[in-house]
Amino acid sequence: MRALRRLTVRASLPEALRPLSQLVTNLRWSWHWETRDLFEALDPELWESCGGDPVKVLGEVSAERLATLAEDPEFLRRMHAVAEDLRTYLDAPHWYQSLGDGAPASIAYFSAEFGITEVLPQYSGGLGILAGDHLKAASDLGVPLIGVGLLYRSGYFSQGLSPDGWQLEHYPALDPHGLPLKLLREPDRTAVVISVPLPEGRTLHAHVYRAQVGRVSLLLLDSDIEENAPAERGVTDRLYGGGEDHRLRQEMLLGVGGVRAVRAFCSLTGTPQPEVFHANEGHAGFQGVERIRELTESHGLSFSEALQAVRGGTVFTTHTPVPAGIDRFPKALIERYFAGFGVPVEQLLPLGAEEDPSKFNMAHMGLRLGQRANGVSQLHGHVSRDMFGALWPGFDADDVPISAITNGVHAPTWTARELLELGTQSTSQGDPATVQGDVHFDGVDRIDAGVLWGTRRLLRARLVEEVRRRVRATALSRGAAEAELGWTETAFDPDVLTIGFARRVPSYKRLTLMLKDPARLKALLLDTDRPLQLVIAGKSHPADDGGKQLIQQMVKFADDPEIRHRIAFLPNYDIGMARYLYWGCDVWLNNPLRPLEACGTSGMKSALNGGLNLSIRDGWWDEWFDGQNGWAIPTAEGVSDHDRRDEVEAQAIYELLDRQVLPRFYEVDADGVPTRWVEMIRDTLRETGPKVQATRMVRDYVEQLYVPAAGAARAMADGGYEAARSEASWRSHVLENWHGVRVAHVEATGVGETPEIGGGIDLRAEVELPGLTPHDVLVEAAFGRVDDADGLHQVTTVPMAHETTEGSRHWFSATVPLTRTGAFGYTVRVLPHSEHAAVPAELGVVVNA
Template structure:
């Protein structure tokens, strides 16, 4: 079924980059994301609109969202569906396509969301949906839950995203000059392209491949976010052949995606001309993980207009006109008036304190420093590192009073992650007499902005080298908040000791065992004494954080590099 010509002229009247991502954070109230990958995808789209780049994004509609998080009085995470109605926020397109699924056709319809920049640039986002009357009840549920269900459910979702997304663009008549796969979830897109551009049988000589590998690779860009093989999507070939049927050419698939199982990362690597990691350190780790592949580095960024709080918006607008679309102007932040920087941060801090009071009933003191930590609650993020030695932490808080605000969700199937939340809740009770703490439930974009702008120090403690990039500290930097972070991901590039923040440990994996001791030392000997005893120096660190980190770690710089090095090369 073809899309109307008026719609095509309105949105797809020129060649596009097609950006595929399993999750995209479009806006609060549209729960089509779970965390950092989706936030990055959303910031990518917002920046493409700012820069008037011809980009169209493809994702899943995820009608029942990821989940809403409730915390019991005992610290138990309780998951609730987070349904939304796409018909209330989006426009339904008339195009529909079919994808192969266990010997039958599953129909995929689509919804259109248009992100409009304040500069009048527009990026269309197509959300794929199998919840239509022509499908069985089982198939209608395939695009309900983000990262939900079992292995078969997940593979079918990736069929819908990669194969269905490619076919939907074709049905819409969108001319695509580059496909960008944001992580391996959409790698079946490249396989569908390979099938699409197969040579006619009469043109294939004996011993030659039937597929135009060069053409497909020239069309594909792949960004990997996973620094360990265990985190890559893998599916047994029995499931692949059962689902795809004749579309699964196993000898070729095995040569591209691995002998034992279909490895989506391997498939994307082998069918992409341009491959990149999301930080310099991550590219080095990925090159070791995938020997023989050239893995370039384009370090992530965040969208300036989205992640600067209202007080800092006003500050920048007064002194650095045009900063939101030309964030390199923030290099001049070193010359911002100290008093105005402190006032802007005070406003953001008071807003966070009010948010904490409303959501948890905890009263925080604006005169005392607040540490912030908000990540996906899982073991390698080490949200409990600060609590490794409770006696030591108690002694530090007694000498240098501070407060702590945390947030984050554990995946519903991640029991160790849920235990971490319970353990943090227990620590809050034990330390309540000396260390005021709050855990904000149901972490989302609105909560994230309040946190990254309202705390005084941003804490990040992943296990090296498992942090591919991380972007929460970048968001904090746009609000003058320095990081206290393990040297991994982006922080290896952004860290200047005592200038943009402080390092926890060093960059060697062998130092992981001493990270807690390093964290306690930095807090008690450098960070907190500086906050209390050297307010002018602290303000200087805030300004350096903006000038040196926010001016560089933004999606405008990131997208310029994608455009020149991947899309147009």
């Protein structure tokens, strides 16, 4: 028989233990060791069997055990101390509270997935883990963030393996009542219901669950409720599942429903309404459309006026380095779903316009709705400016208004406790979260080399035990008999160099690159003097048979009885497994096709634990590899043949392992300490550790994006949105007349026959502005290094001052300084100018001389 409904029944807490309720429902326990210790003390054996899940422990602990603890003075003292520590953490001012009135009172952060803890399986990979770390770091810094996502009743899939190594997917049924969530309720205790209109007069309803992530509230919308018809109940069934129609409804619920959930939450709790809305990838793009609808209805703004108001307070982050990774819907589907939504469809569609006129591009909409946009590493910012450059025709890639903030990871979540207690993340500069400029974790310099190495050995041994447990469990699940599994007790070796490779399995991440020369890899694994061992994990999207074939290829290689004690593919990669890998691996391998890795935060987590990276210079590693924190794998980007490129780069990996990595690891002093290796660990912890912190990342978002966005949003709203109305009118006027703008003539004086550095060129430009005034434009002199085709590089610009006017002709002048030797060139360009624009390229039009 099948249960009609699934429930989680908990023991009733004695009054003396009531603080446990608050502790278990605040997910700070996922990164706070003292809170986890307290829940382990409830019942150590139950803690072990529940996999360290405080929610599950509290749901299964016996009433008798609770009654005993309610009379235990030592447990009660510990509990009250932890509860008081949480209250202090929640109430005390942090870094953000020092910023003053310019900082936004509230920020809404939308993402399709959030990886907070394995107990709340609402994530698939890096995007979700990044979003979870963003919330945690925001909490640590006191940033008033409100997270917005969906509650997937089956989460992402649990991964198994068939006997022949094929990926199997299983979707567990999740009961919200068994998760660390609270239902958002009206004052009369009824559930808040959010509604989103659908075609044919249908309506999508959702309840809102609240997860508390330290100081940050995360709102998760759930459509599996009685108010919905069966089709609508299934909208939040699983992460990244279903066809186009299903995905569109999910993204409408996330964007449109998410804004409505935020409005309800703020109204009920007295939280300030957000001034800034941050869309983490294009999935959340419809939040801007809903806010446009709100303003047209509440303030009588036109679509274009509301668009200006919404843009000012919107931040858009792209994580996608390839066009194939962008959500695109048939334009006809958008027309059908938004026909009666409340915004003119003919004005909505251009927001998602792209080269294919039949498609609606969610990333393009995110960029057009967000006045501020960014990639997630410096290299990814460059890639994004190239990839989306067509949205700003006439501009060089460097002028495309997409900045870059390199991702970070939440150190308390991902760093081994033993390393934190040693002081590997301490600095003589003060609180790292508040230091201006570069931070160095110089506390690691005070740790004895033998102690540091001993801790690394301890963490590797812990990983080996976990690998043995998982290898045995996987073999049983694939049909092996108990009598066949004696070898698993000695699989892997706590004293052997251990390399980790764990991530999603799309083709560009090249899971099987290491298998390019199987014989050579086998020789490295089995070397009698300098062996290595490999721990591999990762999930392929359920619809990606190519990725599943790569997993199967890896599993079959690892099944070889000759090497299975040195290499393992561990299924069901999640946060729980990841911690062991980051703690225990000596080297983190990453070999994507450059430049297709947007950031690659897994290597950051390894670095926080003293792991050395062995990586293609892509994503974050391209900017923070320093020659001491690991090894850079040479790339063969100029090789067009993919097989040949794979061959060249695989050989580079083997060579690095054989000639540099393995010798350095196994070269030890009289005390058995690999001193040169330990110095690399020390450098990684001291120099790389501070850079990869999520607190650094969130500070960058606050200072570079959130504070300016809040200022722009306030400016647009001034005087009953008068600024938004005037800006929309001005933009329309400029674009209508832009076709007539022309640089008619440029003359230069003061050049001389032999220009010398330190001199200057006086430029005077005649510009035709029919229908416009000099106040409508910015005229710039652009200059820099010039190539053989007269292309300008390393460009610098200076504004040209208006001199005189004669009808529609205007003269502008400036002096261009000669600050460099060699080939030099200059030109003049005209751009629209508004005090409300974040960058001159914002309108997407330019006239060059």
